[in-house]
Amino acid sequence: MNSKSFDAVIVGAGIVGAACADEFARRGLRVAVVDRDVVGSGATAAGMGHIVAMDDSEAQFALTRYSQRLWQALRPELPPDVEYEQCGTIWVAADEQEMAEVRRKHEYYGRLGVPTTVLDAQVLQRLEPNLREGMTGGLLVPEDAVLYPPCAARFLMERAQKLGAQVQLGASVAQIGQARVRLSDGIEIAGEIIVNATGAWAAELTNGIQIKKRKGHLVITDRYPGFLRHQLVELGYLKSAHSVSNDSVAFNVQPRRTGQILIGSSRQYGAEHKEVDHDILRRMLLRAQEYMPALGPMSAVRTWTGFRAATRDRLPLIGPWPEDKSLFLATGHEGLGITTSLATARILVDGIMGATAEIPIEPYLPSRAGEEHVHA
Amino acid sequence: MNSDSQQRFDVLVIGGGPAGMAAAALAAESGSRVGMVDDNASAGGQIWRRALNGVETVEAARWSERLRSANVTTSFGKRVFDQPETGVLLAEGDDDLCELRYQNLVVATGARERFLPFPGWTLPNVMGAGGLQAMVKSGLPIRGKRVVVAGTGPLLLAVAAYLRKQGAEIRIICEQASWIRLAGFGASLWKHPAKVSQGLQLRKELASVPYATNSWPLAAHGGQRLESVTISRNGKTEVIPCDFLACGFHLVPNVELPLLLGCQISGGYVQVDDLQQTSIKGIFCAGEPTGIGGVELALVEGQIAGLAAAGESKRARSLFGERRKTQHFARLLDRTFRLRPELKDLSSAETIVCRCEDVPCSRLREHKSWRAAKLYTRCGMGPCQGRICGPATQFLFEWNPDSVRPPVLPARVESLASLAKSN
Numbered sequence: 030m031n032s033k034s035f036d037a038v039i040v041g042a043g044i045v046g047a048a049c050a051d052e053f054a055r056r057g058l059r060v061a062v063v064d065r066d067v068v069g070s071g072a073t074a075a076g077m078g079h080i081v082a083m084d085d086s087e088a089q090f091a092l093t094r095y096s097q098r099l100w101q102a103l104r105p106e107l108p109p110d111v112e113y114e115q116c117g118t119i120w121v122a123a124d125e126q127e128m129a130e131v132r133r134k135h136e137y138y139g140r141l142g143v144p145t146t147v148l149d150a151q152v153l154q155r156l157e158p159n160l161r162e163g164m165t166g167g168l169l170v171p172e173d174a175v176l177y178p179p180c181a182a183r184f185l186m187e188r189a190q191k192l193g194a195q196v197q198l199g200a201s202v203a204q205i206g207q208a209r210v211r212l213s214d215g216i217e218i219a220g221e222i223i224v225n226a227t228g229a230w231a232a233e234l235t236n237g238i239q240i241k242k243r244k245g246h247l248v249i250t251d252r253y254p255g256f257l258r259h260q261l262v263e264l265g266y267l268k269s270a271h272s273v274s275n276d277s278v279a280f281n282v283q284p285r286r287t288g289q290i291l292i293g294s295s296r297q298y299g300a301e302h303k304e305v306d307h308d309i310l311r312r313m314l315l316r317a318q319e320y321m322p323a324l325g326p327m328s329a330v331r332t333w334t335g336f337r338a339a340t341r342d343r344l345p346l347i348g349p350w351p352e353d354k355s356l357f358l359a360t361g362h363e364g365l366g367i368t369t370s371l372a373t374a375r376i377l378v379d380g381i382m383g384a385t386a387e388i389p390i391e392p393y394l395p396s397r398a399g400e401e402h403v404h405a
Numbered sequence: 406m407n408s409d410s411q412q413r414f415d416v417l418v419i420g421g422g423p424a425g426m427a428a429a430a431l432a433a434e435s436g437s438r439v440g441m442v443d444d445n446a447s448a449g450g451q452i453w454r455r456a457l458n459g460v461e462t463v464e465a466a467r468w469s470e471r472l473r474s475a476n477v478t479t480s481f482g483k484r485v486f487d488q489p490e491t492g493v494l495l496a497e498g499d500d501d502l503c504e505l506r507y508q509n510l511v512v513a514t515g516a517r518e519r520f521l522p523f524p525g526w527t528l529p530n531v532m533g534a535g536g537l538q539a540m541v542k543s544g545l546p547i548r549g550k551r552v553v554v555a556g557t558g559p560l561l562l563a564v565a566a567y568l569r570k571q572g573a574e575i576r577i578i579c580e581q582a583s584w585i586r587l588a589g590f591g592a593s594l595w596k597h598p599a600k601v602s603q604g605l606q607l608r609k610e611l612a613s614v615p616y617a618t619n620s621w622p623l624a625a626h627g628g629q630r631l632e633s634v635t636i637s638r639n640g641k642t643e644v645i646p647c648d649f650l651a652c653g654f655h656l657v658p659n660v661e662l663p664l665l666l667g668c669q670i671s672g673g674y675v676q677v678d679d680l681q682q683t684s685i686k687g688i689f690c691a692g693e694p695t696g697i698g699g700v701e702l703a704l705v706e707g708q709i710a711g712l713a714a715a716g717e718s719k720r721a722r723s724l725f726g727e728r729r730k731t732q733h734f735a736r737l738l739d740r741t742f743r744l745r746p747e748l749k750d751l752s753s754a755e756t757i758v759c760r761c762e763d764v765p766c767s768r769l770r771e772h773k774s775w776r777a778a779k780l781y782t783r784c785g786m787g788p789c790q791g792r793i794c795g796p797a798t799q800f801l802f803e804w805n806p807d808s809v810r811p812p813v814l815p816a817r818v819e820s821l822a823s824l825a826k827s828n
């Protein structure tokens with residue numbers, strides 16, 4: 030791999046790097062991918078795999094919804110181990126204020142062509158009988174789905190490899206730029222296009238990227254088939270995802286095909302170690318039990334953590350890096366990178382190939398306003 | 406949560422097998438305030454919980470008595486699953502949770518059986534040797550049943566003898582080690598008179614039962630349950646009709662808790678100094694996690710660890726000589742019952758390796774590491790947390806296990822949620 034020159038060298042074999050490799054390869058480019066670990070072992074291994082249309086901003090909605098449609102189109106090709114399941118999301122409203130948000134969301138999604146159903150307390154209780162009684166209602170988004178991210182990343186990478194992509198695993202990258210990728214052992218790989226897809230670690234390779242690590246915890250239970258049917262997220266989640274400074278937790282549970290329940294979620298800045306933080310874990314599980322008391326006696330078999338790549342305006346960084354014309358970014362996906370990986374790859378490669386993208390790339394460009402100046 | 410409790414000890418012992426009992430007794434006799442926790446309903450560990458033969462029960466009774474008179478606070482049916490902060494362990498019972506605070510800790514978590522996958526090993530009535538013994542002890546009818554005992558290690562003989570006493574018909578004992586290795590083992594045993602007398606006793610009890618060396622199971626057959634076993638016996642294949650297959654490939658130390666605590670592990674065993682202290686000051690380890698060495702070694706190590714944890718290192722030193730003698734036996738065990746490479750080829754492509762997640766051998770072979778296999782196949786991600794398939798894949802593919810995260814044993818969501826931050 031070292032002697033050749035490539036059209037594109039992608040650093041990072043998470044789901045974003047894998048999707049980019051696949052996209053470049055399908056457009057006929059010669060691609061190489063380098064990762065210090067195995068495919069899908071970073072945040073991709075830690076993520077919940079909720080494929081969700083999110084309306085935090087118009088640009089976020091456009092990217093998540095576009096990507097969701099790309100996942101839907103890919104569905105017939107996905108192998109069983111990707112466990113793609115269109116279980117739908119229910120946004121749970123605990124009070125009237127959150128119910129107002131349900132109606133706003135319903136109207137917004139509907140206007141943009143995404144079907145949703147407003148649920149009153151009774152229907153909600155019938156759909157998810159293990160929710161605590163006394164919820165005000167909810168919003169069902171039936172096209173949302175879940176999948177198993179490491180196998181999804183592996184599927185994309187293998188598809189790219191079948192089209193000739195070269196993948197080098199276990200190789201740590203020390204430096205990128207000026208059409209080169211230099212590994213820690215000194216080997217250099219040349220490529221006209223270099224893509225930094227190293228997720229939460231992207232700023233280590235590209236000076237000046239405004240990304241912060243945002244740590245998350247998850248817990249998985251033993252198998253309880255039928256206990257949960259939809260991905261359930263509290264509407265208070267928005268308050269949690271939006272807080273830029275404080276640690277926060279939110280009720281966010283997901284049914285796995287195995288009958289296991291995945292329990293989230295937490296968000297922390299300034300935590301650099303992978304170790305489980307007992308205090309935030311405790312808060313997260315207390316929150317989950319507030320919504321679903323029946324989770325309490327369930328057997329938890331594992332806990333883990335992962336790092337989201339957070340940007341200041343909560344939108345990813347996709348496109349050319351202004352300071353080096355060979356260098357492109359595909360990072361900053363925070364808690365939505367599994368969902369938005371496919372669309373990220375599509376609009377990045379569209380941009381590079383001069384094709385018209387289905388959604389405008391401008392809101393995600395690294396040069397966008399609000400992202401360019403460096404804060405201490 | 407009912408009756409949540411908080412307790413404080415000078416010396417806390419995790420595990421109530423021979424090593425833990427000895428550690429707790431000696432630490433308490435030295436005047437320390439001592440607690441001992443075990444996840445079973447009573448003390449004794451793997452060997453003493455079920456009365457096996459006269460010799461061992463006398464010894465067991467002696468240690469139980471010492472434990473009692475030394476005033477050790479015992480707590481049974483509690484699984485230690487996490488250390489939320491230094492000096493605090495959490496243990497979960499069937500309907501309670503306790504917080505255990507300690508100055509010094511003795512980890513005596515023992516060992517479990519190693520299973521190796523082969524076609525049919527997941528059929529009903531194919532069981533761990535120690536597992537079948539335990540089930541018979543708790544009432545499984547075995548009288549008149551035909552049993553094949555297979556695998557490796559001295560445990561096979563003990564189990565066979567026990568089952569026979571309960572009326573089982575032992576068709577054959579298959580030991581994978583070669584007779585040459587076993588002869589060497591036998592010849593070296595003169596240094597361990599207790600082991601010789603145990604061995605002779607077992608031999609007597611097993612008179613007329615065929616004991617085949619160089620032999621191992623190739624496949625278990627049956628529809629709904631086990632009907633027969635194909636074995637490789639000295640190079641030849643033989644089919645033996647039977648009702649049970651009791652199978653165990655020696656023991657694997659339980660090092661998950663020490664790993665969580667941050668103790669250094671090397672070659673699969675917890676590293677300890679002369680005083681049984683691990684790489685972490687104030688945390689001691691005794692018994693099988695430091696090396697599979699049998700009950701005598703577990704007892705000496707336990708005594709040394711208990712004394713050292715109670716600040717009696719001088720008295721601990723007086724036991725070094727005894728420990729040295731029994732350590733020799735541990736090395737002998739390791740050498741004699743090392744698994745032969747042929748056992749790596751027992752699985753066919755379809756043979757399930759991870760029973761929790763139904764992962765067949767073919768799906769594992771394509772991966773280069775435990776981490777990758779785990780990520781893409783979920784091998785080891787089920788409720789046994791890789792305790793069975795981890796050691797198997799370590800032997801089959803030479804994969805190294807991952808780091809350990811809480812909970813080290815499955816725990817209720819509400820227990821994880823009550824991890825109190827010290828205040």
Ligand SMILES: Cc1cc2nc3c(=O)[nH]c(=O)nc-3n(C[C@H](O)[C@H](O)[C@H](O)COP(=O)(O)OP(=O)(O)OC[C@H]3O[C@@H](n4cnc5c(N)ncnc54)[C@H](O)[C@@H]3O)c2cc1C
Pocket residue numbers: 040041042043044045046047063064065066067068069070071072073074075076077078079080081200201202203226227228229230234244245246247293294334335336337338359360361362363364365366367368369
């Ligand atoms: C707890 C949690 C829950 C989440 N839930 C969801 C969800 O439900 N839905 C959703 O859409 N998203 C979710 N996410 C977000 C999602 O997981 C991430 O956005 C996504 O995985 C990012 O993928 P990536 O490829 O950019 O990064 P990663 O998967 O982190 O990949 C980066 C890769 O770069 C490699 N790398 C880094 N530095 C170097 C170097 N110097 N040299 C070589 N290789 C390097 C790493 O080894 C890694 O493989 C969640 C995240 C967390 C933490």
Ligand SMILES: Cc1cc2nc3c(=O)[nH]c(=O)nc-3n(C[C@H](O)[C@H](O)[C@H](O)COP(=O)(O)OP(=O)(O)OC[C@H]3O[C@@H](n4cnc5c(N)ncnc54)[C@H](O)[C@@H]3O)c2cc1C
Pocket residue numbers: 419420421422423424425442443444445449450451452453457483484485486513514515516517518534535536560563564656659662691692693694698699700703813814
């Ligand atoms: C299945 C089996 C059967 C055996 N049968 C025989 C036999 O018949 N004859 C013979 O000579 N030797 C037998 N042995 C070997 C015997 O166990 C050892 O020689 C010796 O007893 C080791 O003592 P120990 O104290 O180190 O460990 P153990 O006796 O294994 O005791 C460790 C104790 O710690 C407990 N424990 C572990 N982790 C936790 C936790 N996180 N929380 C709470 N408690 C915990 C365990 O449940 C166990 O009770 C057997 C071993 C096994 C695994």
